[in-house]
Amino acid sequence: SSIEYAASTRSLAQDALIEAGISEETVPLPSNPNSECGIWLAPSTIPGAGLGMYAGRDFRKGDLLQEYGDVVIPIIDIESHAREYSPEKWNFLWDEYTWDAESLQMDHEGYGHVNVASPGFGAAANSFLGIFNVEEYSPVPYDETASLHRSKDPGLGGFSMYGNRLSVAKRDISAGQEFFVSYGENWFETRPQMKTVPLFKDLKKANQLFRSFRKLIQVDKQQVLPEDVAKELWDVFIRNNKFDGSRILGAFHHDDPDELETLKKMSLQSLRRLQSTRSLEWIEEHGTCGDHLKAGPSELAQAGRGAFASRFLPADTVVAHVPLIHISDRGRLNMYQLETRSKQRRPSRSKGLLGQQILMNYCYGHGESTLLLCPYGPMVNYINHNATKANVKLRWADPQRGNHMPELLERSIEELDTNATAKLAFELVALRDIQSGEEIYLDYGEEWEQAWQEHLVKWQQHVEDHRDDFANYTSARQLNADKRSRLYTEFDQIESPRYPANVEVKCEKVFLDNDDWEVFAANNTIDDYLRSHRDELLPCEIMRVERIEGQLRYTVVMKEPDPDDDSLLINHLEEHLPRQAIRFVDKPYTSDIFLTNAFRHDIRIPDEMFPQAWRNVIQTEQ
Template sequence: MTAKSHHHQKRKKSKHHAPASSITTFEEVDDSSVNGESKGQKVVSVLEYLFPVVAGLCLWRSVSTGKESSPWSTLLLGRSQRLALDDDIINWTTLLPEPQSSDLEEALGSYSASLCRFVMSQSMVPGGSSSAGWGIFSLVDIEPQDKLLYGDMRIQLVDVQNHQYEGLAHLLYNYTWKAKYGTVEGTEVQTVVPGMSMLSNSGWDHHFQAMAGKPTPPEPGTDGTRGSPTAGSFTHYHNRQYFAIQTVPKGQEILVNYGQNFVGEKLAHATTDGAAPLTLASLQKPVSELQTNGMCLDNIASAEAPGRGGRGAFATRDLLKGTVVVPLPLIPLNRTSLDMYTDSRYPNAKKQLLLNYCYGHENSTLLLFPYSPVVNYINSVGKDEPTNAVLRWSAQAQNLEQSLQDSAQDILASRRWGLLLEVVATRDISQGEQILIDYGQTWHDAWTRHVQQFQPDNDCSRSPPYVYASRLNQLKMVRTQDEQAQNPYPDNVETFCVYQYSETIQYNPWPHHQHGSKKDTCRKVTHEACPPHTRMVPDYLRPCRVLDRKEGDAFYTVEVLNDDKGSVDAGSIPWGERHIVTGMPRNAICFLDKVYSTDQNLASAFRHEIGLPGGVFPTAWMDLE
């Protein structure tokens, strides 16, 4: 039974329960209710108390409304749900990463300018050449809590099951995470997280040395906000940062926690060649071998790149002409799998944003998605601008000659592992310089057409104009419903409140809760209240209407509502009840963007794959006219 249907069952039971009204009490949050995953919880719970405490005096009354939202069912996408990593297992977790904007400064400042720290090499996980593929190895000794590489980019795949997704099966089953932070982008969102999340292999039981920290909220960036042709053409989600959770000696392959024993079961019973049980120590390579054959992964870091849509990739050290700047392991995808159908539910849909991060050729069905750290940030020069780097096939690609002769369909059908491009410096590149390749004539033509035809989302015609919810969350005061009637907020935002009464408590075996005397409780919430610019909607965030304001801007009376998607969970407001909360502090009221309102969903957003240079994309793969 899925988590959702389980909740639904609970919810049904509660209909027959007569609610009583009473003053609420507070409870400490039991983190397992949010997290649902035991791994790493000890660390979670300790650091969680570092978050600001949000609490309010909560009182609910029940009044019949006669209205119930319909249960929401969802198509689960097999194993991909099991990964469930993004923001979920590590929900509000442990080690707080710095915002990604500091990556470059950090890379330039504290990292040794000359030494490569992390390399890509063939994995030592058993079955390496056929199943585990590439892996990430450390060239330095690592201590617990050290940052590993830079934060991963997150790309939201929207409502795949309602569009074309057959060709995405491999990606979805093996490489996507459940998106909570990205849920603002659609009804069902899965997150593709190229970088450490996709390139490193999974550990087993407690055998893994890295965990992702709390992801940072989406950043609109200084470039490409509404009104610019770049709006919606790049992701706002960054910084899935990994940290070491134990000592990692140099030469070691770094295994991360995928959660839910994704690969773990297999590895738990694996043995080394000498039939000894597999240990982390058996996944080591000689440092000299890695220095010779490993491909450096930390020559580039990301930072804002004004004028080129969002962010870019910058050299963390001086790179001589001819240096391999970064390897690009590739996942083959079918072009049609990124098509989105347009119907009344998805009027703006056209292509998944992922297309902008794929390499391809206009005459081929085949798209290639690179998944090593930071590569997806590499921008193009403008038309006729000079480049400082170029793409070519790597000599370390697996079965390259055969692959270049096979058809696009063969490659798609075989879900080929080992296709590998590399970015090579075409001149000396200085530390801090942006890496710029040429996306090709077809891309430039498409971009020029897009800029010429671009009609900005005319903010001035809207009253009040579009604003990112994150900006409203910085305001000290929230308008009441009456005030909003005179002075409304922009229609792309909604108010949510931190509220978690405990309906589940009636299923608790405590005897005094068994006889209809449900304990009305509003929990002390030890999380940050408002996740900016997102609609995370964890159990403790509910849509709400602001009824009254007290003591200046400090406290509010709100009515807490159910999600208009009709989703039902343990904390849904039961049918026939109204939950009015008094004494709600300002920071427990959050502005969230409405689903489908953000840049990624703009009808005008640019969508085009990156062109591989002439001669690099093999003619054998060109199966379209």
């Protein structure tokens, strides 16, 4: 493991010191933060797959790869807000990096289709379903800020309320192995270029095929076909086989002449696992540490969460590699006011601008360009602005260490747009020594700072103008943070409405026809159970509340869409559920990110770094 590796390098150096007559205690060794690194970003072992993520140390099944998971950003109804872009021109690279909102419990934020950008671990890791080793949990709504309120906190609505999406080792992973998450079979099935990539069961089936082949060449008990004949048969049937679109044949490496021999000694799964492992020396030479940063509530009261140094980082350390997803025209993030009359509540351009997608606040841009570059990778989206305390700066990444193609800096934005994958990256570099636990700050630039100062003034005026609306608002987040109070039933609500009109009651689908939670309830660990088993939320009505063995238990009706007819709902009565089965959610377009006075501004790329070729806007905006 890397720990052993670090320890052994250290002891060699210490040996040398002792030999030179210098006591090891008095001479501190130069610290190398990379030797402690558990997660690396480096070129993938999958050919053509760009960047990948590697284990820098051993992980046991069930280990969390990070203590606090990554940010998750909803992209709301973008197809209908940006309908002016014709589908042929709709090259939205984020589509390759977004998740389905229902399974992540975020679909209630929009009326149509919510995409979920989950730009942390899962966006940087590749997917190899046959040997996937990392599972990603659902994000959790950010309850830590339940005390922030739109009537007093100008920062609210300026960052996504979702985060802490944790990654967990699904099996034991040894140092040097590439991490693979599951993008799901559907991701591979809907991409023609992926049609021969093996899915979950295909490595197993290919193994069976190989065993059948071995039987075939076994002439009788004693005799096997001569090796060259066997090899030829293998070449004819497997290696040169052009069965188009077979995922099982796709499981073999057709360009590897030794595969036949190797497979006599090990299964395809073991072989692929071995082939997706690199030495730590190789990884260190070609990669960048991906866990120098950890997340937590920011020291800046209005900023939400922030990134912190997870260990001592000497000046000039590359604190993070920051791969980028480009959006050629920032106008694509515009959101329009909704039609008030139609039931569909579609956005309409003629009604005027509502604001911009919250994704804008996570992207980098320049005043003379329509281009946005949005970062992904572990924790990099958590870094906040501070001009005076900045301890990291941006630079273009070293092309040796990932997927940065410097030649793109000379191409026009139109040309950039023809790239179907992310091919640009920044690096964040320590401006000085950074102590373990220090918050990481970047200077977002003067224009950002000025925009924030102007926001504070305008925000104050807006809140004063709408004092009552703001003061009387209760968010779903506030209601969820109260875990003790008895919830009101539908009947209580008929007597007098107890919950604000902007929230809805939903139930965790995982409690439907499933008693597994009872064991966890007995041990007081339902929250842990939910973390790994979360499924979508269903509309739900609370019918009855009882106290059973000292605990409040709820009888609810969950409403599940009929699989045969979307417009129908099937009612399920579930009795005696715990409080955790019920969640309040904000109704579409009501949560803080939709406030018309919420802060929106891209992070600014320093002028000296920004290529001439991308300056397609003559005067700076505003």
